[in-house]
Amino acid sequence: MAAELIRLYPENPEPRKIIQIAEALRDGAVIIYPTDTVYGIGCDIMNAKAVDRVCRIKGVKTNKAQLSFICYDISDIAQYTRSIPTPVFKVLKKALPGPYTFLFPASTQVPKIISAKKKMVGIRIPDNNIPRDIVRELGNPIVTTSIRDEDEVIEYTTDPELIYEKFGNLVDIIIDGGYGNNVASTILDTSSGSIEVVREGLGDISIL
Incomplete structure:
Protein backbone atom coordinates (compact mmCIF):
# COMPACT_ATOMS: atom_id res chain seq x y z
CA MET A 1 0.00 0.00 0.00
CA ALA A 2 1.33 3.43 -0.90
CA GLY A 40 14.69 11.34 8.50
CA ILE A 41 12.99 7.97 8.64
CA GLY A 42 11.70 6.77 11.98
CA CYS A 43 9.10 5.33 14.30
CA ASP A 44 8.18 5.19 17.99
CA ILE A 45 11.32 4.02 19.84
CA MET A 46 9.13 1.89 22.11
CA ASN A 47 7.89 -0.25 19.20
CA ALA A 48 10.52 -2.93 18.56
CA LYS A 49 8.85 -4.26 15.40
CA ALA A 50 8.73 -0.79 13.89
CA VAL A 51 12.41 -0.20 14.78
CA ASP A 52 13.29 -3.49 13.03
CA ARG A 53 11.35 -2.32 10.00
CA VAL A 54 13.24 0.99 9.88
CA CYS A 55 16.50 -0.97 9.91
CA ARG A 56 15.35 -3.25 7.11
CA ILE A 57 14.46 -0.21 4.99
CA LYS A 58 17.91 1.20 5.71
CA GLY A 59 19.49 -2.14 4.82
CA VAL A 60 21.26 -2.59 8.16
CA LYS A 61 21.04 -5.12 10.97
CA THR A 62 19.15 -3.78 13.96
CA ASN A 63 21.94 -4.61 16.42
CA LYS A 64 24.46 -2.72 14.29
CA ALA A 65 22.30 0.25 13.30
CA GLN A 66 23.38 3.74 14.28
CA LEU A 67 20.01 4.96 15.47
CA SER A 68 19.38 8.24 17.23
CA PHE A 69 16.10 9.61 18.47
CA ILE A 70 14.30 12.91 18.79
CA CYS A 71 13.15 14.37 22.09
CA TYR A 72 10.87 17.36 22.56
CA ASP A 73 13.07 19.37 24.93
CA ILE A 74 16.09 19.20 27.24
CA SER A 75 14.06 17.93 30.20
CA ASP A 76 13.15 14.88 28.09
CA ILE A 77 16.84 14.18 27.40
CA ALA A 78 17.44 13.70 31.12
CA GLN A 79 15.16 10.64 31.13
CA TYR A 80 17.28 8.79 28.60
CA THR A 81 20.82 9.48 29.80
CA ARG A 82 22.51 8.50 33.05
CA SER A 83 23.76 12.01 33.78
CA ILE A 84 24.35 15.38 32.19
CA PRO A 85 27.44 17.15 33.58
CA THR A 86 26.98 20.89 34.19
CA PRO A 87 29.36 21.99 31.38
CA VAL A 88 27.46 19.75 28.93
CA PHE A 89 24.10 21.06 30.14
CA LYS A 90 25.23 24.63 29.48
CA VAL A 91 26.10 23.69 25.89
CA LEU A 92 22.75 21.94 25.46
CA LYS A 93 20.95 25.12 26.49
CA LYS A 94 22.88 27.11 23.89
CA ALA A 95 22.70 24.56 21.08
CA LEU A 96 19.16 23.21 21.28
CA PRO A 97 16.87 23.17 19.46
CA GLY A 98 19.40 22.93 16.66
CA PRO A 99 21.25 20.76 14.12
CA TYR A 100 23.21 18.69 16.64
CA THR A 101 23.19 15.04 17.72
CA PHE A 102 24.50 14.57 21.26
CA LEU A 103 25.87 11.16 22.25
CA PHE A 104 25.12 10.19 25.86
CA PRO A 105 25.50 7.08 28.03
CA ALA A 106 22.07 5.45 27.83
CA SER A 107 19.82 5.19 30.88
CA THR A 108 17.56 2.22 31.60
CA GLN A 109 14.69 4.16 29.99
CA VAL A 110 16.19 3.59 26.52
CA PRO A 111 14.79 0.43 24.90
CA LYS A 112 17.39 -2.32 24.55
CA ILE A 113 16.79 -2.52 20.81
CA ILE A 114 18.28 0.98 20.57
CA SER A 115 21.15 0.76 23.06
CA ALA A 116 21.96 -2.93 23.75
CA LYS A 117 25.24 -3.13 21.84
CA LYS A 118 26.52 0.41 22.18
CA LYS A 119 25.34 1.60 25.61
CA MET A 120 25.45 5.06 24.07
CA VAL A 121 22.57 6.89 22.42
CA GLY A 122 22.34 9.81 20.05
CA ILE A 123 19.69 12.35 20.97
CA ARG A 124 18.38 15.24 18.87
CA ILE A 125 16.11 18.21 19.46
CA PRO A 126 15.85 19.63 15.93
CA ASP A 127 14.92 23.22 15.25
CA ASN A 128 11.81 22.13 13.38
CA ASN A 129 8.36 22.12 14.96
CA ILE A 130 7.07 19.17 12.94
CA PRO A 131 9.06 16.32 14.57
CA ARG A 132 9.01 18.04 17.97
CA ASP A 133 5.22 18.40 17.93
CA ILE A 134 4.90 14.76 16.87
CA VAL A 135 7.07 13.65 19.79
CA ARG A 136 5.13 15.81 22.25
CA GLU A 137 1.81 14.38 21.05
CA LEU A 138 3.11 10.80 20.96
CA GLY A 139 4.59 10.95 24.44
CA ASN A 140 7.71 9.03 23.36
CA PRO A 141 10.79 9.91 21.33
CA ILE A 142 10.90 8.87 17.69
CA VAL A 143 13.79 7.17 15.94
CA THR A 144 15.72 9.39 13.58
CA THR A 145 18.06 8.06 10.93
CA SER A 146 18.94 9.86 7.75
CA ILE A 147 17.63 8.69 4.39
CA ARG A 148 20.73 10.21 2.86
CA ASP A 149 23.33 7.94 1.28
CA GLU A 150 26.45 8.35 3.40
CA ASP A 151 28.77 8.50 0.40
CA GLU A 152 27.09 11.03 -1.82
CA VAL A 153 24.53 13.78 -1.76
CA ILE A 154 21.40 12.50 -3.47
CA GLU A 155 18.62 14.79 -4.58
CA TYR A 156 15.77 12.78 -3.06
CA THR A 157 16.86 13.80 0.43
CA THR A 158 15.80 17.40 -0.20
CA ASP A 159 12.76 17.10 -2.48
CA PRO A 160 9.65 15.55 -0.86
CA GLU A 161 8.28 14.46 -4.24
CA LEU A 162 11.42 12.47 -5.01
CA ILE A 163 11.39 11.05 -1.50
CA TYR A 164 7.85 9.83 -2.15
CA GLU A 165 8.87 8.23 -5.45
CA LYS A 166 11.64 6.28 -3.74
CA PHE A 167 10.04 5.38 -0.41
CA GLY A 168 6.29 5.60 -1.06
CA ASN A 169 5.86 1.82 -1.03
CA LEU A 170 8.16 1.22 1.94
CA VAL A 171 6.75 3.44 4.69
CA ASP A 172 3.30 4.39 5.95
CA ILE A 173 3.45 8.19 6.02
CA ILE A 174 5.68 10.73 4.29
CA ILE A 175 5.48 14.25 5.64
CA ASP A 176 6.05 16.99 3.12
CA GLY A 177 7.54 19.82 5.15
CA GLY A 178 9.11 21.56 2.17
CA TYR A 179 12.59 21.16 0.76
CA GLY A 180 15.06 19.72 3.25
CA ASN A 181 18.72 20.40 3.80
CA ASN A 182 21.44 18.14 2.39
CA VAL A 183 23.89 18.53 5.28
CA ALA A 184 23.60 16.19 8.26
CA SER A 185 23.78 17.19 11.92
CA THR A 186 26.97 17.81 13.86
CA ILE A 187 27.62 14.84 16.20
CA LEU A 188 28.99 15.62 19.66
CA ASP A 189 30.18 12.98 22.15
CA THR A 190 29.59 13.77 25.84
CA SER A 191 30.82 10.47 27.30
CA SER A 192 34.01 11.95 28.79
CA GLY A 193 32.12 14.62 30.69
CA SER A 194 33.15 17.26 28.19
CA ILE A 195 32.21 17.56 24.52
CA GLU A 196 34.16 16.12 21.60
CA VAL A 197 33.27 16.63 17.96
CA VAL A 198 32.67 13.28 16.21
CA ARG A 199 31.38 14.71 12.94
CA GLU A 200 31.16 18.31 11.87
CA GLY A 201 27.90 18.91 10.05
CA LEU A 202 25.40 21.74 9.87
CA GLY A 203 25.77 22.76 13.50
CA ASP A 204 28.26 25.50 14.35
CA ILE A 205 30.97 24.07 16.63
CA SER A 206 32.02 27.54 17.81
CA ILE A 207 29.30 27.28 20.47
CA LEU A 208 31.32 24.65 22.33
Whole structure:
Protein backbone atom coordinates (compact mmCIF):
# COMPACT_ATOMS: atom_id res chain seq x y z
CA MET A 1 0.00 0.00 0.00
CA ALA A 2 1.33 3.43 -0.90
CA ALA A 3 2.28 5.79 1.88
CA GLU A 4 0.00 8.65 2.81
CA LEU A 5 1.52 12.03 1.92
CA ILE A 6 0.81 14.68 4.55
CA ARG A 7 1.70 18.33 4.04
CA LEU A 8 2.72 20.29 7.13
CA TYR A 9 4.22 23.73 7.63
CA PRO A 10 7.10 23.90 10.15
CA GLU A 11 6.05 27.34 11.36
CA ASN A 12 2.66 26.09 12.56
CA PRO A 13 2.00 22.34 12.09
CA GLU A 14 -1.71 21.56 11.96
CA PRO A 15 -2.65 19.89 15.29
CA ARG A 16 -5.19 17.55 13.68
CA LYS A 17 -2.54 16.12 11.38
CA ILE A 18 -0.01 15.85 14.22
CA ILE A 19 -2.54 13.80 16.21
CA GLN A 20 -3.17 11.58 13.15
CA ILE A 21 0.57 10.92 12.76
CA ALA A 22 1.06 10.20 16.47
CA GLU A 23 -1.82 7.70 16.42
CA ALA A 24 -0.26 5.95 13.43
CA LEU A 25 3.08 5.76 15.24
CA ARG A 26 1.39 4.15 18.25
CA ASP A 27 0.05 1.52 15.85
CA GLY A 28 3.57 0.77 14.57
CA ALA A 29 3.82 3.10 11.60
CA VAL A 30 7.12 4.05 9.98
CA ILE A 31 7.28 7.63 8.77
CA ILE A 32 9.58 9.95 6.85
CA TYR A 33 9.70 13.49 8.14
CA PRO A 34 11.65 16.74 7.88
CA THR A 35 14.13 17.97 10.46
CA ASP A 36 16.35 21.04 10.50
CA THR A 37 18.95 19.02 8.56
CA VAL A 38 18.14 16.14 6.20
CA TYR A 39 14.86 14.22 6.04
CA GLY A 40 14.69 11.34 8.50
CA ILE A 41 12.99 7.97 8.64
CA GLY A 42 11.70 6.77 11.98
CA CYS A 43 9.10 5.33 14.30
CA ASP A 44 8.18 5.19 17.99
CA ILE A 45 11.32 4.02 19.84
CA MET A 46 9.13 1.89 22.11
CA ASN A 47 7.89 -0.25 19.20
CA ALA A 48 10.52 -2.93 18.56
CA LYS A 49 8.85 -4.26 15.40
CA ALA A 50 8.73 -0.79 13.89
CA VAL A 51 12.41 -0.20 14.78
CA ASP A 52 13.29 -3.49 13.03
CA ARG A 53 11.35 -2.32 10.00
CA VAL A 54 13.24 0.99 9.88
CA CYS A 55 16.50 -0.97 9.91
CA ARG A 56 15.35 -3.25 7.11
CA ILE A 57 14.46 -0.21 4.99
CA LYS A 58 17.91 1.20 5.71
CA GLY A 59 19.49 -2.14 4.82
CA VAL A 60 21.26 -2.59 8.16
CA LYS A 61 21.04 -5.12 10.97
CA THR A 62 19.15 -3.78 13.96
CA ASN A 63 21.94 -4.61 16.42
CA LYS A 64 24.46 -2.72 14.29
CA ALA A 65 22.30 0.25 13.30
CA GLN A 66 23.38 3.74 14.28
CA LEU A 67 20.01 4.96 15.47
CA SER A 68 19.38 8.24 17.23
CA PHE A 69 16.10 9.61 18.47
CA ILE A 70 14.30 12.91 18.79
CA CYS A 71 13.15 14.37 22.09
CA TYR A 72 10.87 17.36 22.56
CA ASP A 73 13.07 19.37 24.93
CA ILE A 74 16.09 19.20 27.24
CA SER A 75 14.06 17.93 30.20
CA ASP A 76 13.15 14.88 28.09
CA ILE A 77 16.84 14.18 27.40
CA ALA A 78 17.44 13.70 31.12
CA GLN A 79 15.16 10.64 31.13
CA TYR A 80 17.28 8.79 28.60
CA THR A 81 20.82 9.48 29.80
CA ARG A 82 22.51 8.50 33.05
CA SER A 83 23.76 12.01 33.78
CA ILE A 84 24.35 15.38 32.19
CA PRO A 85 27.44 17.15 33.58
CA THR A 86 26.98 20.89 34.19
CA PRO A 87 29.36 21.99 31.38
CA VAL A 88 27.46 19.75 28.93
CA PHE A 89 24.10 21.06 30.14
CA LYS A 90 25.23 24.63 29.48
CA VAL A 91 26.10 23.69 25.89
CA LEU A 92 22.75 21.94 25.46
CA LYS A 93 20.95 25.12 26.49
CA LYS A 94 22.88 27.11 23.89
CA ALA A 95 22.70 24.56 21.08
CA LEU A 96 19.16 23.21 21.28
CA PRO A 97 16.87 23.17 19.46
CA GLY A 98 19.40 22.93 16.66
CA PRO A 99 21.25 20.76 14.12
CA TYR A 100 23.21 18.69 16.64
CA THR A 101 23.19 15.04 17.72
CA PHE A 102 24.50 14.57 21.26
CA LEU A 103 25.87 11.16 22.25
CA PHE A 104 25.12 10.19 25.86
CA PRO A 105 25.50 7.08 28.03
CA ALA A 106 22.07 5.45 27.83
CA SER A 107 19.82 5.19 30.88
CA THR A 108 17.56 2.22 31.60
CA GLN A 109 14.69 4.16 29.99
CA VAL A 110 16.19 3.59 26.52
CA PRO A 111 14.79 0.43 24.90
CA LYS A 112 17.39 -2.32 24.55
CA ILE A 113 16.79 -2.52 20.81
CA ILE A 114 18.28 0.98 20.57
CA SER A 115 21.15 0.76 23.06
CA ALA A 116 21.96 -2.93 23.75
CA LYS A 117 25.24 -3.13 21.84
CA LYS A 118 26.52 0.41 22.18
CA LYS A 119 25.34 1.60 25.61
CA MET A 120 25.45 5.06 24.07
CA VAL A 121 22.57 6.89 22.42
CA GLY A 122 22.34 9.81 20.05
CA ILE A 123 19.69 12.35 20.97
CA ARG A 124 18.38 15.24 18.87
CA ILE A 125 16.11 18.21 19.46
CA PRO A 126 15.85 19.63 15.93
CA ASP A 127 14.92 23.22 15.25
CA ASN A 128 11.81 22.13 13.38
CA ASN A 129 8.36 22.12 14.96
CA ILE A 130 7.07 19.17 12.94
CA PRO A 131 9.06 16.32 14.57
CA ARG A 132 9.01 18.04 17.97
CA ASP A 133 5.22 18.40 17.93
CA ILE A 134 4.90 14.76 16.87
CA VAL A 135 7.07 13.65 19.79
CA ARG A 136 5.13 15.81 22.25
CA GLU A 137 1.81 14.38 21.05
CA LEU A 138 3.11 10.80 20.96
CA GLY A 139 4.59 10.95 24.44
CA ASN A 140 7.71 9.03 23.36
CA PRO A 141 10.79 9.91 21.33
CA ILE A 142 10.90 8.87 17.69
CA VAL A 143 13.79 7.17 15.94
CA THR A 144 15.72 9.39 13.58
CA THR A 145 18.06 8.06 10.93
CA SER A 146 18.94 9.86 7.75
CA ILE A 147 17.63 8.69 4.39
CA ARG A 148 20.73 10.21 2.86
CA ASP A 149 23.33 7.94 1.28
CA GLU A 150 26.45 8.35 3.40
CA ASP A 151 28.77 8.50 0.40
CA GLU A 152 27.09 11.03 -1.82
CA VAL A 153 24.53 13.78 -1.76
CA ILE A 154 21.40 12.50 -3.47
CA GLU A 155 18.62 14.79 -4.58
CA TYR A 156 15.77 12.78 -3.06
CA THR A 157 16.86 13.80 0.43
CA THR A 158 15.80 17.40 -0.20
CA ASP A 159 12.76 17.10 -2.48
CA PRO A 160 9.65 15.55 -0.86
CA GLU A 161 8.28 14.46 -4.24
CA LEU A 162 11.42 12.47 -5.01
CA ILE A 163 11.39 11.05 -1.50
CA TYR A 164 7.85 9.83 -2.15
CA GLU A 165 8.87 8.23 -5.45
CA LYS A 166 11.64 6.28 -3.74
CA PHE A 167 10.04 5.38 -0.41
CA GLY A 168 6.29 5.60 -1.06
CA ASN A 169 5.86 1.82 -1.03
CA LEU A 170 8.16 1.22 1.94
CA VAL A 171 6.75 3.44 4.69
CA ASP A 172 3.30 4.39 5.95
CA ILE A 173 3.45 8.19 6.02
CA ILE A 174 5.68 10.73 4.29
CA ILE A 175 5.48 14.25 5.64
CA ASP A 176 6.05 16.99 3.12
CA GLY A 177 7.54 19.82 5.15
CA GLY A 178 9.11 21.56 2.17
CA TYR A 179 12.59 21.16 0.76
CA GLY A 180 15.06 19.72 3.25
CA ASN A 181 18.72 20.40 3.80
CA ASN A 182 21.44 18.14 2.39
CA VAL A 183 23.89 18.53 5.28
CA ALA A 184 23.60 16.19 8.26
CA SER A 185 23.78 17.19 11.92
CA THR A 186 26.97 17.81 13.86
CA ILE A 187 27.62 14.84 16.20
CA LEU A 188 28.99 15.62 19.66
CA ASP A 189 30.18 12.98 22.15
CA THR A 190 29.59 13.77 25.84
CA SER A 191 30.82 10.47 27.30
CA SER A 192 34.01 11.95 28.79
CA GLY A 193 32.12 14.62 30.69
CA SER A 194 33.15 17.26 28.19
CA ILE A 195 32.21 17.56 24.52
CA GLU A 196 34.16 16.12 21.60
CA VAL A 197 33.27 16.63 17.96
CA VAL A 198 32.67 13.28 16.21
CA ARG A 199 31.38 14.71 12.94
CA GLU A 200 31.16 18.31 11.87
CA GLY A 201 27.90 18.91 10.05
CA LEU A 202 25.40 21.74 9.87
CA GLY A 203 25.77 22.76 13.50
CA ASP A 204 28.26 25.50 14.35
CA ILE A 205 30.97 24.07 16.63
CA SER A 206 32.02 27.54 17.81
CA ILE A 207 29.30 27.28 20.47
CA LEU A 208 31.32 24.65 22.33
